[in-house]
Amino acid sequence: MNWLSALDLEMSEVEAIMDDLKRSITDLPSIAPRFFVPPLPDKPQNPIMDTIRLASAHKDRTSMLPILPPELNLLTLQREDEQLPRPRKAGYNLWTDAITRNIGNRSKALSWDRLRPSHPTKASSTGFLSEQDSLVFAAARYHVNIRLRDPSVEMVYVTQDKLLNALKMTVLGTSSVFHTWDASAERFVQAGLADGQRGFLLMDGKDEVISQSLISRFITIGTLLRRLEILLAALRTRSAQEGPTVHAYAHSLSTVITYLRQTLARGPPINDPPGIQSHTLSAIWTHYGIYEEILVALADMYGRDEAKSPQDYPPFDPAPVNLLSLIYSHLDTPLKRQSPRVINAIFAFILTNVSHEYLQQVSRSVGYSIDPRKTSPRGPGERSNQYTLDDEDEEDKEEDLFERLESLGDTFPEFFPPELLDILPAAQKSLILLQTAQPEHPLLKRTNVQGVVRWFWTEDEIEAAWNGVYPRTHIQEAEALPPSMMPAVASDTEAGEQEKADFSIFQLFNLEPGSNFGPSTAVGREQTITQSLQIFVDTFPTFLPPITPSLSHLTSLVLAQLVEHASTLSNALLTLFLSPSPSDSDNTLNFQAHLHLLRSYLLVTAPPFKSRLAAALFSDSEDPKNGHDKAHGMSVRSLRIKRHKKAGEQPWAVGLAPSLLERETWPPVGADLSFFLRTVIVDSIESGAGRDAQDGDGxxxxxxxxxxxxxxxxxxxxxxxxxxDKWLNPLSIEALDFLYMDYKPPHPLEVLITPEILSKYQRMFAFILRLMRVESALGALFRMTRSTSKPLFPTLVSARKHLLHFRFVAQSFVSTLSSYVFDTAIGGNFDPFIAQLTEGKKFTDVFALAKSHSALLDDILTACLLRSGQHAVGDLLRQAMELILDFVVVVGEMFRGRVEEYRAAPELQDVARKFFGKMATFTKVLKGLVDKNGLAVGVPLQGSQTGVEAMRKPTGGADALYHLLIRLDLGEWWVTSKR
Structure with missing residues (x-):
C-alpha cells in the first residue's frame, strides 16, 4: 500500500501545479488596440455641406487648428503680402514678440539670425527647417551641429557669386583664387592649404556636404579637360614616323577640346553684377551636367579617368588598328545606351577624322580610287613600276615584289565586317600581283573619285548609299567653298589635259604678293575647326535610321563598296591566271598549262620524258658492263675510262645505269651528269612531252x-x-634521293606554285624514282633468269622454284603499285582538279586556288603514304620495295659468279621470308587505315555515283587507300596464305 500512496501523492501535486498555471494565464492583462477608428454614421455623406457647416460654426479660423494634426497647422495659414519693415517701438523684446505675435506673420524658427535686416519677414508655409530660407537652415544646422576647431581642416566661407565666378575659371581648366592645379596628381585642389591639411569651401547657406557636392561637378570638368590637354601636348611631340593616324588622333582631340572650351566659356554665369544672379544655382549646376558626361566619356576612352593617378595611365598604343578599334568601341557603347546626341556626335566626329587616312590607305592597298598624284612607288597596293629605274635588275624586282607581299599586314580593326576581313588580305596581294602580271589592266587605270570610302551619318546620306549613290568625297567638298576661298586657275588650263590638271593646285603660288584670296589662316583656323565640329554635332541624328539600326549595320554599308571592289579585283587576277585572252602575245600565265608541265615532268607522267629519264638513270640489262655505249655514253672521256677499267669489287647496283657507276663514286655528281640530264629535258620537249599544256585554242x-x-x-x-647516309650507297633504294627536279614558274604565278607546293612535287618525284629503280631491277631480274639452258640454280631445284615464285610475286606487287600511283593517286586526283579549272569552278581568289593546289598534292602524297603522319605504314612500303631490291642484288651477284648457289639460296630465302612478312604487316595496317576512314572492302569504288559524276570525283587522299588495298590484297591473300 505504501507505493500506491506515494503515487497518489505525486498525482495530486501535478494537478495542483496545473491549476496554478491556469490561474496565472487568466490573470494576464488583455491586449487592447492602441488606436480607434470611429464608425461612420449610417447616413449619406455630403463632404461639401459638412465643410460649409463647419466653417460657419467656427468663425475664428484658429479654432480649426486643434482638429488637424500638429505638423499640418501651418498649411492653413495665409501668407501676408510683403510689407515694408516698420520701426520698432522702444522696449521691443524679441522673445516677448515671439510669444505674443499672431500666428502666421513670420517663421516660427527663432535665432539670432533674425536680427539682421535682410532676414525675410515673409511668412513660411511650412515648419520644416530644410524648407526655410537657406541662411536660416544653415544657421540652424550650425547651431545644432557645432564644429570643433580642427587645425588640419581649413574651412573657407564664400558667397555664391564669388564661388561661381571662380568655378567658371576652373571648368575652363584654369586655376582660380579657390582652386589651383596640382601637376603631380594632375587634378585641381583647394588653394592655400598646407601639407597634410584638408580644406572645405562652404557656400552661403550650404554646409560642407552640399557645397562639396555642388563644387565636385565643376572640379571634375576642369580636371578632365586639363588632363586631355596634357595628353594632347604629349601627342603633338610624338614622331612623325608613327603615321598620319596618330596625328589625326591628336588633331581630333584638339578640335574637341577647343570646341568644349568655347562652349563652356559661353555658359553661366556671364558678367552678372555683384549680388545678382541671372540663373539660379540649380540651373547652373544642371547646365554643366552634359559637359561632365562628355568629358567623363572622353577621359574613359583616353584612359584619363578622374579616379586614376598619373602612374595608372595606360600606355599609349600608336598602332592605327588599335586606335580605331578603341574609338569604335567607345562610340558603339553610347549608341547602344542611347546616350545624349552630343556625346555620340563627338565620338563619331573623332572616328570619322581619325579613320579617314587609314581607310584611304586600305582603299589604295586594293587599288580602289587610286589618285595618280598620291601613288607611291613602294607603297602597299600601288604600282611598283612607277618611278622605277630602267636599268633595275629583274631579280631585284622579284625580291621587292615578295617583300611587299610579306610586308602586308594581316590585322585590321575590329569593326571591319567579316565579309571584308575574308577578302581584304587576298585582294591586297592580288593588286600587287596584277600590277606585275598585267600593268595595263583596266582595273589599274580606273580612278573612281566618287567611291572614296568614308563615314556618313545623316539619314539622307545613308539612304543614298543604300541605293548605291555614295556621298561626295573630300576632294569634291572643296567645290563648295566660297569663291573668295578658291585659288585662281590659269586661263590656258584645259579640262581634258591631265598633266595641266595635276599642276593646277599650284596656281596659288603664282599670285602676286599681297593678293590674298581668303581670310588669314592664323585668325580663322580655330574658328573654322570648331565650326566644322559644331555643324557635325547639329546635323548628327538622334537615332540611326531604320535601314541601319546599329553601328555594325552602318559600318557594313560604309565598307560595302570596298568589299565589292576587292571581290572584283580578286576575280580579275583569278581570271587572268585561269583563262588568259588568246589575243595576248605573252600568255605565260596560263596556270593550266603549267599544271600540265608539272604533272608531265615532276610527276613523270609524260611517256617521252619517262622513257628518256629511265634510259639515263636506270638499266634493266643483265650485263653490268653494258653502259649504253651506243647512245647513252656521257662523254668521250667516259668511253675512254670504260676501255681501260677493270671490274671492281663493289657489288652490282642492279637497276642503275652503268654510266652512273663508272667512276665508282656515289653520288655521281659532275658536269657530265648535268649535261646528260639537261639533254633528257630538251629531247623530251622536242619529242612532244607536255603537249597537253597547249589547248585547242593554242x-x-x-x-x-x-x-x-x-x-x-x-x-x-x-x-x-x-x-x-643511305643515299651514299648505290645499293640502297634511297640511292637517287640526292637528285630532284626543280621548276621556275613565271614571277607572278609563284603564288600558285609556291616553294612549299614544289617541295611536295619533289617528294613525289623522289618516290617515283625509287619505284622506277625497283622496276628496272626487276626487269634485269627477268633477263638474268630467262635462260632455261643455264639456270641460276642448276642443282638446287627448290631454290630455283622459290626464285621464280618470288619474281612473279614481286613483279605483280611493283606493277600493281606503279599502276596505282600513276592511275589512282595521281590521275584520280589531278584529272578532276584540271576539270574544275576548265569548267570554271568559282574560286574566291588566287590564294584559295593555291590552297586547292596544295591540297591536291597533299591528297596525292597521302594516297602514296608519304605524309609525315603516315611514317609507320609508309616505312613498311619502303622496306618492302627495298627487300625486292636486295633480292635482285643477291641474284645479280650470283649471276656474275661472285656468289655460289649454296650460299645465295639461304640469303634469297631469308629475303623472301622478310618480304612476305612485311607485306602481311603492311596489308593489315593498310586495312586498318581503310576501316578507320570508314570504307569497307566490297563497297563500290565510287559509291552511289556513276557515269560522268563518278569520273569527275577525286579519289582523295586516305580514301584512295581503299583502291590500293583491293589491288594488292582483295582476298586477304597475304595474311591467310602460308609461305
Missing part, C-alpha cells in the same frame, strides 16, 4: 616554249650520319 604554247628554261635537275643537300 594557249599554253608560250609556256611550252619556255619549259626548257623553267625545268631543270638539281642536287639536294641531304643529311650525313649514322643511319642517315
Amino acid at each position: 594557249q599554253g604554247g608560250k609556256v611550252l616554249e619556255e619549259a626548257e628554261y623553267r625545268l631543270g635537275f638539281a642536287i639536294r643537300d641531304l643529311p650525313v650520319g649514322q643511319g642517315r
